[in-house]
Amino acid sequence: MKYPNLELIEKTFKEKVKERYPSAFDTNRQWCKCTADVFIQTWSNRATGFDLEPVYSGQAFTDEYTTVMTLEWYELSNNILCTKQMYGVFFGDKFAYMLKDPNQKFEFDLRDRCMNSQKNARVYVDDEFREYRKLSF
Numbered sequence: 001m002k003y004p005n006l007e008l009i010e011k012t013f014k015e016k017v018k019e020r021y022p023s024a025f026d027t028n029r030q031w032c033k034c035t036a037d038v039f040i041q042t043w044s045n046r047a048t049g050f051d052l053e054p055v056y057s058g059q060a061f062t063d064e065y066t067t068v069m070t071l072e073w074y075e076l077s078n079n080i081l082c083t084k085q086m087y088g089v090f091f092g093d094k095f096a097y098m099l100k101d102p103n104q105k106f107e108f109d110l111r112d113r114c115m116n117s118q119k120n121a122r123v124y125v126d127d128e129f130r131e132y133r134k135l136s137f
Contacts, residue, residue: 001040009067021100037069040065043117087100
C-alpha cells in the first residue's frame with residue numbers, strides 16, 4: 001500500500017471545484033486554506049470505495065488510504081463575511097466524490113474515519129438522516 005500523492009490530490013480537487021462551480025473562483029472571493037485529512041480504511045473487496053459501476057474484483061479485505069480534502073474560503077455578501085466549505089473524497093489517488101454543504105452524518109463519519117463509498121455517498125446530502133442533525137455535542 002503506497003502513500004497518496006497529496007499534491008496531485010489537491011490539484012485534482014481544485015480542478016474539480018473549478019469545473020463544477022466556476023463562480024467559486026470569482027475575483028471577489030478570497031481563498032483561505034485547503035487541508036487534507038488522511039486515514040486508512042478497510043474495505044471488504046478490492047474495489048474499495050468505487051462501487052457505482054459493476055467492478056470485477058476479488059473478495060479480499062483491502063486497506064486503502066482515504067483522503068478528505070477541505071477547501072475553505074471567505075465570501076462577502078451583504079457586508080457579512082461568511083465561511084464556505086467544499087469537500088472532496090479520494091480513495092487512494094482517485095477522486096470519488098465532492099460535497100458542498102453536507103449534513104452532520106458526514107461530520108460523524110469523518111470523525112469516525114469511516115467514509116461511505118460512491119454508491120452510499122448520497123446519505124451525506126439527503127435529508128433522510130434528520131435525526132443526526134438534532135444531535136449536538
